[in-house]
Amino acid sequence: MTQRLTQEQLSQIVTEVEGLQVRREAELDQQQVREILQELNLPPELLDEALIQLNRRQALEVQQRRNRWIASGVVALLIILSASTIFFIRQQNSALSI
Numbered sequence: 001m002t003q004r005l006t007q008e009q010l011s012q013i014v015t016e017v018e019g020l021q022v023r024r025e026a027e028l029d030q031q032q033v034r035e036i037l038q039e040l041n042l043p044p045e046l047l048d049e050a051l052i053q054l055n056r057r058q059a060l061e062v063q064q065r066r067n068r069w070i071a072s073g074v075v076a077l078l079i080i081l082s083a084s085t086i087f088f089i090r091q092q093n094s095a096l097s098i
Contacts, residue, residue, distance in 0.1 A: 030047065034047060
């Protein structure tokens with residue numbers, strides 16, 4: 001049984017395929033990169049190592065971003081806990097002074 005598509009779905013599919021084609025055309029394959037490195041008088045045999053380093057750097061950036069979010073959450077939690085404790089203590093003190 002074939003799936004039938006609406007005109008809107010067809011438009012979305014065409015847009016997605018066009019986007020994928022543009023991205024694919026913008027990407028270079030390893031042979032093209034090796035040729036560019038040779039033109040720049042750089043050793044193409046270091047391409048694999050450079051790709052590994054690039055992936056590591058990107059993973060490190062993601063990890064650092066995640067750590068900043070976690071640290072911000074912890075700081076916000078500590079501030080809320082401190083403010084709640086101060087509020088509770090003041091409420092107790094005002095209740096005792098009455």
